[in-house]
Amino acid sequence: MNHPQVDLAAMARQEMMERGFEPDLPAAATEQAATARQTAEPGLPDLTALLWSSLDNDDSRDLDQIEWAERAAGGIRVLVGIADVDSAVAKGTPVDLHAATETTTVYAGIRTFPMLPERLSTDQTSLNEGADRVAVVVEMTVSADGSIGANRIYRALVRNVAQLTYSAVGAWLEGKAAMPAKVAASAPLAAQLQLQNEAAHLLRAARDRMGALTFDRAELQAVVDNGKVQSVEGRRANTASRLIEDFMIGANEVMALTLRDAGVASIRRIVKTPERWPRMVELAAHSGDHLPAEADPAALNAFLVRRRQADPVHFADLSLSVLKLMGPGEYVAARPGAEAEGHFGLAAHDYTHSTAPNRRYADLVTQRLLKALLAHQPAPYTDEELDVVASNCTLKEDAARKVQRDMMKRMAAVALADRVGQKFAAVVTGVTPKGVFVRISEPPVEGRLMRGERGVDVGDQIQVTLLSTDAERGFIDFGR
Numbered sequence: 001m002n003h004p005q006v007d008l009a010a011m012a013r014q015e016m017m018e019r020g021f022e023p024d025l026p027a028a029a030t031e032q033a034a035t036a037r038q039t040a041e042p043g044l045p046d047l048t049a050l051l052w053s054s055l056d057n058d059d060s061r062d063l064d065q066i067e068w069a070e071r072a073a074g075g076i077r078v079l080v081g082i083a084d085v086d087s088a089v090a091k092g093t094p095v096d097l098h099a100a101t102e103t104t105t106v107y108a109g110i111r112t113f114p115m116l117p118e119r120l121s122t123d124q125t126s127l128n129e130g131a132d133r134v135a136v137v138v139e140m141t142v143s144a145d146g147s148i149g150a151n152r153i154y155r156a157l158v159r160n161v162a163q164l165t166y167s168a169v170g171a172w173l174e175g176k177a178a179m180p181a182k183v184a185a186s187a188p189l190a191a192q193l194q195l196q197n198e199a200a201h202l203l204r205a206a207r208d209r210m211g212a213l214t215f216d217r218a219e220l221q222a223v224v225d226n227g228k229v230q231s232v233e234g235r236r237a238n239t240a241s242r243l244i245e246d247f248m249i250g251a252n253e254v255m256a257l258t259l260r261d262a263g264v265a266s267i268r269r270i271v272k273t274p275e276r277w278p279r280m281v282e283l284a285a286h287s288g289d290h291l292p293a294e295a296d297p298a299a300l301n302a303f304l305v306r307r308r309q310a311d312p313v314h315f316a317d318l319s320l321s322v323l324k325l326m327g328p329g330e331y332v333a334a335r336p337g338a339e340a341e342g343h344f345g346l347a348a349h350d351y352t353h354s355t356a357p358n359r360r361y362a363d364l365v366t367q368r369l370l371k372a373l374l375a376h377q378p379a380p381y382t383d384e385e386l387d388v389v390a391s392n393c394t395l396k397e398d399a400a401r402k403v404q405r406d407m408m409k410r411m412a413a414v415a416l417a418d419r420v421g422q423k424f425a426a427v428v429t430g431v432t433p434k435g436v437f438v439r440i441s442e443p444p445v446e447g448r449l450m451r452g453e454r455g456v457d458v459g460d461q462i463q464v465t466l467l468s469t470d471a472e473r474g475f476i477d478f479g480r
Helices: 008-018 027-035 094-102 118-124 166-173 187-210 239-261 277-286 297-310 312-326 361-374 383-419
Strands: 052-056 065-072 075-083 132-142 148-165 219-225 228-235 266-270 330-334 423-432 435-440 446-451 461-470 475-479
Touching: 008 383, 027 094, 027 118, 052 166, 052 187, 052 239, 065 187, 065 239, 075 148, 075 187, 075 239, 094 361, 094 383, 132 187, 132 239, 132 361, 148 166, 148 187, 148 239, 148 361, 166 187, 166 239, 187 239, 187 297, 219 383, 228 383, 239 266, 239 361, 266 361, 266 383, 277 312, 297 312, 312 423, 330 383, 361 383, 383 446, 383 461, 383 475, 435 461, 446 461
Parallel strands: 052 148, 446 475
Antiparallel strands: 052 065, 065 075, 075 132, 132 148, 219 228, 266 330, 423 435, 423 461, 435 446, 461 475
């Protein structure tokens, strides 16, 4: 299946450079990272006795977020601990300057290109199991109706008691598998995770009522063994990954509101009202359903929920089509008192990125703004600097998405090389001047429609045959 002449790791590095990244850490940044470590000033609250845990992918080593919850007056008090990366990476230092240029960790499948040196992102600034770390703690109380109140943000010492995975905990919470060993060994930890799941369900139900969009999509990932692609497969969200998503969204909203209410300029994460809303109206009509002429997230979510119930088999295809029609998110600098656009997909008016400072530069900048506010110090960035950061983060996020897409195509081409001639169900995902693109369902691989492409549009469901693959160029060609 694998092609020895195709050096995927070298291709990933070349792809990074062509997209404007610097895949090699500058010497000055390497030198700084060798001795850098978090600093914890005296007097920080000590929360290391709490039963903190992390949930992430099986192979994650850069742990940005840990969680803890308890029942309290008014609901469930949730604490989200976020790695205090700034305490080890000061603004303007070589590591920071490199991170400001790269802006994001790029997960290229065959290789990961970290935004921060690995000694920091997977060690000194990672919330690793058993390690005492400084964290920015977002505290919020989730009420019975899913609203968030009693918000506080502060810095504290924390200790991750259990590094857990989405796959194992999700299967247990869904009743599909036994408790993971770490959970089975600790009744308090099991109760803790169940309470967190209860809070997450309340948060999600409230967002659903507000019109946050409901999707079901499989993200393609490669199974790599000893540098060789074995297969590609779809990875879907489960109860555990949705739990973290719900807490992450809540923490990001609290962060955005805290900075806004304090009159601090900040970086917002927005998703604009979709320009291709009329096409979404067409998709609904093709399904025998209805959407209003004016974009309405609540109406769109109600349509998605109805379609998931009516046709669960094809709901992933519909989800993908709507996501493509919505377009990507972007970062913008928000001035105090100015009206900022919200996040259409989350039905959130105030939203930022703050929970992954090891992986995203926008989150690190937001952390610095918050820490300056807590310390009653001037903001560390001018409005003009925030404009530049927001613009560069948006550009590099788009570039990273292209690196990941192109490398995944190469790895998928390797994995599908022996399936040429097979037929697949597909959905049209793009109609551009460069061509028509489709995604098959199993595995969820995207390629170009080279035959029979006339007259199709995003969201159309068709049957295709795999015509050819070219791993070196990342070409996967289909025909109707």
